[in-house]
Amino acid sequence: MGSLGMLSRRTLGTDMPVMTQIRKLMAELTNPMSLAQGVVHWQPPQKALDKVKEIVWDPTTSSYGPDEGIPELREALQKKLREENKLFKSHVMVTAGANQAFVNLVLTLCDHGDSVVMFEPYYFNAYMAFQMTGVTNIIVGPGHPETLYPDADWLERTLSESKPTPKVVTVVNPGNPSGTYVPEPLLKRISEICKDAGCWLIVDNTYEYFMYDGLKHSCVEGDHIVNLFSFSKTYGMMGWRLGYIAYSERLEGFATELVKIQDNIPICAAIISQRLALYALEEGAGWVVERVKGLVKNREIVKEALEPLGKENVKGGEGAIYLWAKLPEEHRDDFRVVRWLAHRHGVVVIPGCASGSPGHVRVSFGGLQEEEMRAAAERLRKGLEELVHRGMVE
Numbered sequence: 274m275g276s277l278g279m280l281s282r283r284t285l286g287t288d289m290p291v292m293t294q295i296r297k298l299m300a301e302l303t304n305p306m307s308l309a310q311g312v313v314h315w316q317p318p319q320k321a322l323d324k325v326k327e328i329v330w331d332p333t334t335s336s337y338g339p340d341e342g343i344p345e346l347r348e349a350l351q352k353k354l355r356e357e358n359k360l361f362k363s364h365v366m367v368t369a370g371a372n373q374a375f376v377n378l379v380l381t382l383c384d385h386g387d388s389v390v391m392f393e394p395y396y397f398n399a400y401m402a403f404q405m406t407g408v409t410n411i412i413v414g415p416g417h418p419e420t421l422y423p424d425a426d427w428l429e430r431t432l433s434e435s436k437p438t439p440k441v442v443t444v445v446n447p448g449n450p451s452g453t454y455v456p457e458p459l460l461k462r463i464s465e466i467c468k469d470a471g472c473w474l475i476v477d478n479t480y481e482y483f484m485y486d487g488l489k490h491s492c493v494e495g496d497h498i499v500n501l502f503s504f505s506k507t508y509g510m511m512g513w514r515l516g517y518i519a520y521s522e523r524l525e526g527f528a529t530e531l532v533k534i535q536d537n538i539p540i541c542a543a544i545i546s547q548r549l550a551l552y553a554l555e556e557g558a559g560w561v562v563e564r565v566k567g568l569v570k571n572r573e574i575v576k577e578a579l580e581p582l583g584k585e586n587v588k589g590g591e592g593a594i595y596l597w598a599k600l601p602e603e604h605r606d607d608f609r610v611v612r613w614l615a616h617r618h619g620v621v622v623i624p625g626c627a628s629g630s631p632g633h634v635r636v637s638f639g640g641l642q643e644e645e646m647r648a649a650a651e652r653l654r655k656g657l658e659e660l661v662h663r664g665m666v667e
Contacts, residue, residue, distance in 0.1 A: 342367025452589025594639030
């Protein structure tokens with residue numbers, strides 16, 4: 274028996290992380306410019322970083338903390354949830370990033386053989402979380418062809434006709450990779466459909482502050498709803514790995530089951546990261562919103578770079594840090610296009626096949642400041658012009 278025969282079918286059947294493939298691709302290049310990974314170009318608030326310096330030598334920083342998170346941070350997060358998200362009856366668990374929060378929930382809510390629902394284009398890491406935990410009956414629903422909004426009519430039919438009923442429905446709002454958002458009436462309808470069908474709704478709110486053109490992010494609350502949040506993009510804390518779960522205070526025994534999972538993965542999120550998050554919250558949402566405003570110019574720069582594909586083929590940009598673009602029909606092998614753009618034009622994007630949508634690419638406008646963004650966008654524009662008019666010239 275070879276070594277692969279000794280590995281679990283769950284991991285063998287899980288997709289390879291697309292960012293791992295992208296990093297390998299970038300290692301093949303000289304001076305690549307990345308519009309791939311979902312990151313922001315800012316660091317955490319300076320005042321918060323200065324305060325963290327002062328606690329490095331505090332013994333509690335190097336010790337374990339409560340599985341659910343340090344009390345001061347959880348209290349601050351519940352206050353934030355009440356005031357900003359209108360979630361008045363939610364308890365909180367702090368996790369090592371929103372991805373770990375999602376895995377906690379999949380392990381807590383789903384059994385092997387359960388079915389779950391996602392919408393195309395889906396967030397690749399969430400799809401992988403289902404795969405690696407043995408949830409292989411993943412039903413992928415359509416997004417509206419013009420708006421990419423989740424198709425609520427399809428969801429209602431699917432939940433009523435599927436036996437047994439899918440255990441979980443999950444949406445990202447605003448969307449990754451789509452860059453669109455779920456309007457409040459639609460979000461409420463999806464919530465009611467899930468409630469009536471007796472299934473869980475997980476809403477990933479990682480990009481809650483990343484809204485443009487006067488649009489507003491909203492949350493829903495209920496005993497069947499779990500909300501996820503992250504510090505990674507908001508306060509530029511990608512490497513600090515901090516997120517949190519908000520769940521109904523009325524869910525008897527839910528916290529106990531979450532703790533079982535938490536204690537066997539990180540035990541607790543890093544104490545120094547939790548302290549930094551607490552200090553960052555003192556700066557307030559305004560600190561984040563001010564920086565998000567600066568991304569509007571980046572968005573327009575990247576939109577212009579995508580024009581060779583046709584304006585009708587570029588979606589998103591209403592929220593999050595992404596634009597979603599359809600490639601010409603003769604170039605549906607999007608990973609091949611991504612490799613070609615990287616090697617010939619020195620710019621890297623994400624293939625849509627990673628999100629269940631071959632023939633598309635995801636382009637991030639969050640990771641570079643304006644001057645660098647212009648340079649990366651120019652490479653992308655030249656590459657797409659060549660792709661459209663001459664094909665993948667070697």
